[in-house]
Amino acid sequence: MAGYIVGRVLQAIPVLFLASIAVFLVLRLVPGDPATRLAGQDATPAQVQEIRKELGLTDPLPVQYGRWLDDLAHGNLGTSLSSGLPVSHLLALSFPPTLELAVASYIIALLIGIPLGVLAGARPRGAWDWVLSVYSVFALGVPHFMSGILLLLVFTVWLHWLPVGGQVAFTNSPLESIKYLALPSLALGAGVAAVLARYTRTALADVMDMDFIRTARAKGLEPRVVVIRHALRNALVPVITISALQIGGLLAGAIVIEQVFTRPGLGRLIINAINTRDYLVIQSTLVIFVAIFVVVNLLADIAYGLADPRVRRS
Amino acid sequence: MNGRFAANRLTRRKLLAGSGMTLAGATALSIVGCGGSDNNNTQSGSPTSSASKSASASASAAPKKGGTLTAAQTGDSSFNTGYPFSGIAENTYTQDIPVEPLIRYADSLKPTNVLVDQFEYSADGKSLTARLLPNLKFHNGQPVTPDDVFMGVELINDPAKFGIKAAFQMAFLAKNVTNMTAVDDRTMTFQFAQSLPNMNDFFAQLPVTQRAAFDNLKAGKDVQGTGPFKFVSWTPNVSINFDRNPDWHGAGTDGQPYLDHIVVKEFADSQSEALAYQAGDIDLVLGADPTTAVTYKDKGLTSVAPKSGLTYCGMNVTNAALKDPRVRQALFLAVDRQRFVTELRNGFGNVTVQPWPKSSPAFDPALESAHYDPEKAKSLLSEAGFTQDKPLPLNSRSPDYDNYAALLKQNFDAIGVKVDIVPMEAGAFTALLQKRGFEGLWATTHAYSDLAPITNLEVTFPYRIPNISYYDTPQYEAIINALKALDPLSDEAKVQYKAFNQLYLNDPWMIPMFPATRIDLIGSKVRGYGEYFVTPGESPNFAKIWKTG
Numbered sequence: 001m002a003g004y005i006v007g008r009v010l011q012a013i014p015v016l017f018l019a020s021i022a023v024f025l026v027l028r029l030v031p032g033d034p035a036t037r038l039a040g041q042d043a044t045p046a047q048v049q050e051i052r053k054e055l056g057l058t059d060p061l062p063v064q065y066g067r068w069l070d071d072l073a074h075g076n077l078g079t080s081l082s083s084g085l086p087v088s089h090l091l092a093l094s095f096p097p098t099l100e101l102a103v104a105s106y107i108i109a110l111l112i113g114i115p116l117g118v119l120a121g122a123r124p125r126g127a128w129d130w131v132l133s134v135y136s137v138f139a140l141g142v143p144h145f146m147s148g149i150l151l152l153l154v155f156t157v158w159l160h161w162l163p164v165g166g167q168v169a170f171t172n173s174p175l176e177s178i179k180y181l182a183l184p185s186l187a188l189g190a191g192v193a194a195v196l197a198r199y200t201r202t203a204l205a206d207v208m209d210m211d212f213i214r215t216a217r218a219k220g221l222e223p224r225v226v227v228i229r230h231a232l233r234n235a236l237v238p239v240i241t242i243s244a245l246q247i248g249g250l251l252a253g254a255i256v257i258e259q260v261f262t263r264p265g266l267g268r269l270i271i272n273a274i275n276t277r278d279y280l281v282i283q284s285t286l287v288i289f290v291a292i293f294v295v296v297n298l299l300a301d302i303a304y305g306l307a308d309p310r311v312r313r314s
Numbered sequence: 315m316n317g318r319f320a321a322n323r324l325t326r327r328k329l330l331a332g333s334g335m336t337l338a339g340a341t342a343l344s345i346v347g348c349g350g351s352d353n354n355n356t357q358s359g360s361p362t363s364s365a366s367k368s369a370s371a372s373a374s375a376a377p378k379k380g381g382t383l384t385a386a387q388t389g390d391s392s393f394n395t396g397y398p399f400s401g402i403a404e405n406t407y408t409q410d411i412p413v414e415p416l417i418r419y420a421d422s423l424k425p426t427n428v429l430v431d432q433f434e435y436s437a438d439g440k441s442l443t444a445r446l447l448p449n450l451k452f453h454n455g456q457p458v459t460p461d462d463v464f465m466g467v468e469l470i471n472d473p474a475k476f477g478i479k480a481a482f483q484m485a486f487l488a489k490n491v492t493n494m495t496a497v498d499d500r501t502m503t504f505q506f507a508q509s510l511p512n513m514n515d516f517f518a519q520l521p522v523t524q525r526a527a528f529d530n531l532k533a534g535k536d537v538q539g540t541g542p543f544k545f546v547s548w549t550p551n552v553s554i555n556f557d558r559n560p561d562w563h564g565a566g567t568d569g570q571p572y573l574d575h576i577v578v579k580e581f582a583d584s585q586s587e588a589l590a591y592q593a594g595d596i597d598l599v600l601g602a603d604p605t606t607a608v609t610y611k612d613k614g615l616t617s618v619a620p621k622s623g624l625t626y627c628g629m630n631v632t633n634a635a636l637k638d639p640r641v642r643q644a645l646f647l648a649v650d651r652q653r654f655v656t657e658l659r660n661g662f663g664n665v666t667v668q669p670w671p672k673s674s675p676a677f678d679p680a681l682e683s684a685h686y687d688p689e690k691a692k693s694l695l696s697e698a699g700f701t702q703d704k705p706l707p708l709n710s711r712s713p714d715y716d717n718y719a720a721l722l723k724q725n726f727d728a729i730g731v732k733v734d735i736v737p738m739e740a741g742a743f744t745a746l747l748q749k750r751g752f753e754g755l756w757a758t759t760h761a762y763s764d765l766a767p768i769t770n771l772e773v774t775f776p777y778r779i780p781n782i783s784y785y786d787t788p789q790y791e792a793i794i795n796a797l798k799a800l801d802p803l804s805d806e807a808k809v810q811y812k813a814f815n816q817l818y819l820n821d822p823w824m825i826p827m828f829p830a831t832r833i834d835l836i837g838s839k840v841r842g843y844g845e846y847f848v849t850p851g852e853s854p855n856f857a858k859i860w861k862t863g
Contacts, residue, residue, distance in 0.1 A: 033745070081479070082394075166579070271582065
């Protein structure tokens with residue numbers, strides 16, 4: 001197992017390296033740069049060029065990339081061109097709201113997805129299966145931002161039940177934090193719940209046809225015991241993997257949802273940075289996103305290896 | 315988690331059992347979460363009532379002191395890009411609230427003293443003596459000195475010296491300052507290389523901040539000014555907080571400012587901002603989308619700031635299809651400005667073909683009309699023998715200008731001129747603008763027409779020489795050169811303004827669409843709103859704003 005884990009970790013290193021190159025190059029391909037923005041609309045080309053030179057943007061790309069990588073290796077993420085604050089400080093401010101959102105959404109996804117999948121999978125083509133189908137169509141068909149806006153309209157604009165946007169740290173005031181988290185996490189978690197529910201339903205339905213389930217039923221066990229104690233435990237193996245992979249999707253979705261709900265997280269940070277061409281903030285944030293994806297995938301691989309000996313042997 | 319994995323040699327059985335525990339825990343947390351949500355029923359934001367009374371109209375009631383004004387802005391503030399000496403949209407509130415200039419234009423180009431009790435040019439216009447108000451102090455209690463005023467001039471002239479990477483639109487006026495001397499603790503003199511008629515524009519936009527606190531200002535930790543509210547804190551992407559300045563020099567007899575606090579919440583975009591306003595979380599939105607604002611127009615909850623410029627369609631006069639002035643005139647006449655104002659601006663603003671606001675000496679009431687004549691446009695095209703082998707590109711900043719570009723295309727199509735809309739992301743559009751890289755047409759906005767007209771003609775991209783349209787005729791140059799030597803308010807200058815306005819119609823290089831005016835949304839509890847200063851940036855007078863309830 002140790003060899004398997006080491007192998008997976010080593011595979012992650014080139015992925016991160018290639019991602020850093022991709023992030024760096026894609027940014028340089030987009031028209032407009034920080035100097036364009038800093039100079040302002042009425043600046044002369046000479047003024048823009050002067051600022052570009054001061055920012056080191058006239059250096060060859062490999063030199064710029066090497067400089068960034070060197071700084072990263074020394075733990076220096078640089079300074080935001082727009083705010084003047086250290087990028088590490090901005091990330092420290094922005095990460096907790098995103099983490100809270102991702103965790104809360106994940107909890108909602110598990111709470112809706114797994115039970116709904118179990119109910120639907122236990123009796124394929126039954127009433128709950130139909131409910132799942134309808135729910136999936138809506139949850140997967142309506143984009144996050146759309147469901148977010150609809151939730152805002154209903155619960156804040158019309159009913160005035162919940163705050164329209166912002167964030168309170170969970171550690172400062174759990175109850176207040178939940179008020180601010182409720183709608184964005186529901187908007188984000190609903191789609192993931194549909195994915196989990198469908199996987200759970202399929203996996204469970206397959207298991208329910210197996211001989212050992214028939215044996216359990218023949219023994220006279222209650223249907224609930226058959227499903228939960230025997231079928232679900234076997235059906236959960238692929239669901240665990242999918243659940244882990246969905247964390248990456250949640251982080252990506254958080255970028256959009258944070259915009260809609262004005263949460264000051266990584267999504268807001270990155271969108272603002274893109275608008276202002278704040279290269280160092282974009283690069284660092286995207287690399288962190290990639291790292292999270294890589295780590296989550298790595299953990300999913302490891303979990304799968306642990307759960308299924310055939311995987312680690314292969 | 316990793317540590318636990320390593321210590322216990324997790325087996326498949328344990329993993330499955332663990333996942334069950336996780337599920338159970340998650341369920342428990344969710345129940346707690348749902349309970350919390352239900353409790354929120356009592357914690358509603360202040361609902362927006364259908365106020366039928368105009369916020370400004372009720373300003374006649376006795377102002378109530380205290381309270382917090384919650385305002386909204388899109389985007390995050392930026393303190394190290396030349397603030398407070400460069401105006402960027404994200405810094406609107408920080409520009410307007412804590413800092414003040416020596417003088418300002420209140421409602422005309424005749425300056426009023428703000429931080430000075432003496433502001434006098436020498437007879438030859440080559441020097442200025444200014445004296446600060448007695449006992450003028452920054453928010454931290456430190457006295458304002460001439461050296462603090464000088465810092466702004468120094469920074470605009472040499473931003474790198476202050477660790478700033480930016481270009482300043484007023485730099486050409488700052489460069490005219492050759493020497494600055496502190497005569498005493500309050501009095502200062504400025505020597506100029508030449509007598510320029512628009513130096514007031516410079517000083518009316520030169521805020522005073524404390525030199526000693528500038529490093530903290532750049533870091534967004536502290537903004538020292540003299541304004542009616544003092545900067546308290548900034549949390550990136552969250553909010554900026556201001557508290558009442560109890561020692562404000564402009565307090566007057568009724569103890570302005572009236573509010574105790576101003577909180578500026580930072581939103582991702584105008585849609586989120588609008589939702590927060592609708593939910594009653596926000597008292598003030600500077601620069602609302604017209605489609606949102608129109609809902610509140612009849613309720614008296616909107617206010618339109620004075621015009622600062624023009625939203626226009628530029629023309630590259632070197633483009634073969636646009637070289638003939640008759641073709642450009644035809645395009646000018648093809649634009650249905652009434653539709654722009656009525657349909658796309660939802661009735662905010664007025665139909666106009668001039669950049670000048672009413673406060674400008676160049677303003678001509680006759681130009682507050684549509685100048686829409688598609689038939690004459692067609693005949694001009696025919697007279698010019700206009701033909702096209704390919705459509706003209708119409709670059710537009712997307713998504714803000716998509717609708718405007720679509721209506722322009724429709725108008726141009728109607729007279730037989732084919733255009734292709736080229737939507738561009740804002741950064742890419744600005745890059746092309748700075749390079750003077752538009753080949754045919756483009757839609758954008760310029761400001762600065764609220765200052766001395768010569769400043770607009772010297773600074774902004776569509777007018778200055780060289781400009782984005784590559785427009786440069788002897789007559790145009792003559793007008794600019796004449797204005798450089800004339801008092802902006804003089805009769806001689808008005809002759810030149812008339813000549814400019816005529817040239818603007820007869821040999822156009824840009825096509826006005828509608829006036830650049832900011833639409834403000836005001837909460838139903840806000841009173842005292844409606845007084846604007848021309849400088850800085852059509853700022854509302856925050857000192858006079860108060861809240862009921």
